Amino acid sequence: MTSSRTVLAVDDGTSVVDCADYWLCQKVYDWSGMDWLAENARTLIATPGRILLIVVLAVVARALAHRAIGRLTDRTSSGAMPTILRPFRSRTPAAEEVIEQITARRTQRAEAIGSVLRSFASMVVLGIAVVLALGELGVNLAPILASAGVVGVALGFGAQNLVKDFIAGIGIILEDQYGVGDVVDLGEAVGTVEAVGLRITRLRDVNGVVWYVRNGEVLRVGNKSQGYAQVVIDMPVAHDTDLERCRAIMQEVADAMYAEDKWAGILLAEPESLGVEQITAEGVFLRLTVRTTNADQWRVGRELRMRLKERFVAEGIRTPVPLLGSVSAAGTAPR
Numbered sequence: 562m563t564s565s566r567t568v569l570a571v572d573d574g575t576s577v578v579d580c581a582d583y584w585l586c587q588k589v590y591d592w593s594g595m596d597w598l599a600e601n602a603r604t605l606i607a608t609p610g611r612i613l614l615i616v617v618l619a620v621v622a623r624a625l626a627h628r629a630i631g632r633l634t635d636r637t638s639s640g641a642m643p644t645i646l647r648p649f650r651s652r653t654p655a656a657e658e659v660i661e662q663i664t665a666r667r668t669q670r671a672e673a674i675g676s677v678l679r680s681f682a683s684m685v686v687l688g689i690a691v692v693l694a695l696g697e698l699g700v701n702l703a704p705i706l707a708s709a710g711v712v713g714v715a716l717g718f719g720a721q722n723l724v725k726d727f728i729a730g731i732g733i734i735l736e737d738q739y740g741v742g743d744v745v746d747l748g749e750a751v752g753t754v755e756a757v758g759l760r761i762t763r764l765r766d767v768n769g770v771v772w773y774v775r776n777g778e779v780l781r782v783g784n785k786s787q788g789y790a791q792v793v794i795d796m797p798v799a800h801d802t803d804l805e806r807c808r809a810i811m812q813e814v815a816d817a818m819y820a821e822d823k824w825a826g827i828l829l830a831e832p833e834s835l836g837v838e839q840i841t842a843e844g845v846f847l848r849l850t851v852r853t854t855n856a857d858q859w860r861v862g863r864e865l866r867m868r869l870k871e872r873f874v875a876e877g878i879r880t881p882v883p884l885l886g887s888v889s890a891a892g893t894a895p896r
Contacts, residue, residue: 611697619690626682634675673734677759723760725777730759738782744855746783747774789829790858795838795846796869799879804845807878808834811849814868819851824864827857844881 696702732738734757739745743754745764752766762774798807815832818824830852838848849869853861873880 608697612694615690615693615697619686623683623686626686627679630675630678630682634671634678674731677731722775722777726760726775729776729779730757730761733757733762733776733779733782734759739784739787743784743786745785747772747779748781750774785858786855790853790855792851792853792858792862792865794849794862794865794869796849796873797844797846797881798873799844799881802845802878804837804847807873808836808847810872810876810878811847811869814872815849815851815865818865818868824861827861828853 692702695705739754739762740757741754744752745754747762747764750764750766750772752764752770752772754762754764755771756763758776760776762776762779763771764774765771796807796811798804812832812834815834819828819832828851832849832851835848835850837845839846849865851861851865
């Protein structure tokens with residue numbers, strides 16, 4: 562495609578200038594009085610000026626996008642506390658520690674997402690600016706765009722698992738499904754999270770084995786460390802036991818532990834002795850639950866089981882012989 566050109570007559574009538582942009586050439590000639598500068602005004606002045614304008618607009622657009630992303634992430638990190646945790650605010654410093662941990666996790670999550678969004682915005686703005694600048698330089702963009710499309714399709718087919726992992730990683734971070742230090746169940750791997758990336762999650766199980774799990778392969782997550790923990794203890798007793806008395810004893814043991822200063826900062830709510838949970842051929846199971854901080858759930862469970870066993874022995878409460886006094890608790894310690 563050829564551009565139309567205009568012959569610009571010089572005032573003295575002795576020279577003419579072959580010009581592609583009459584207005585620009587006229588202004589340049591009037592300002593400088595030089596034929597060659599007026600004839601090459603588009604190449605020497607107009608094109609660099611447009612490229613400079615593109616660069617300036619790209620910098621401004623990038624700054625505005627980063628500012629908008631920063632405001633969004635700041636608002637996310639400083640949002641209201643989850644409703645489920647508000648009742649714990651009046652319960653000892655440990656509850657405040659739980660809230661602080663959640664706030665810190667939310668801030669880290671917002672910063673991670675903000676970093677990803679800022680990088681994406683920069684890449685988009687830079688890509689558009691480069692294409693526009695090449696167009697101003699007269700580069701034929703059709704082959705470049707066609708090649709980029711072919712490469713994109715090839716990468717889409719060849720690296721679809723990688724793209725899937727990255728998208729899943731962004732979702733995990735954005736939704737705060739788990740974070741570093743959480744005890745999680747990812748199916749085949751159960752343990753403490755040591756690192757969360759956009760592509761993989763690294764966790765260590767109770768045996769010290771390090772597992773690397775691709776985020777795209779995580780179909781469901783069981784998080785045992787988010788917000789608070791619920792310790793559930795099922796105590797087995799013989800069929801001929803006075804169940805009401807046994808339930809009252811379990812409540813007394815748990816209440817005594819709840820009243821101690823040592824455990825006041827860990828137990829977030831009053832324990833509940835729920836009564837009979839299950840009746841089997843071996844015996845009857847009585848359930849006790851207590852809400853605690855996620856970091857201390859296994860320690861609380863062990864302490865309660867020990868105290869209940871000692872009190873049962875002192876009170877002469879028999880446990881089923883085949884079970885040998887075994888108990889179960891939700892959230893068995895992974896470490």
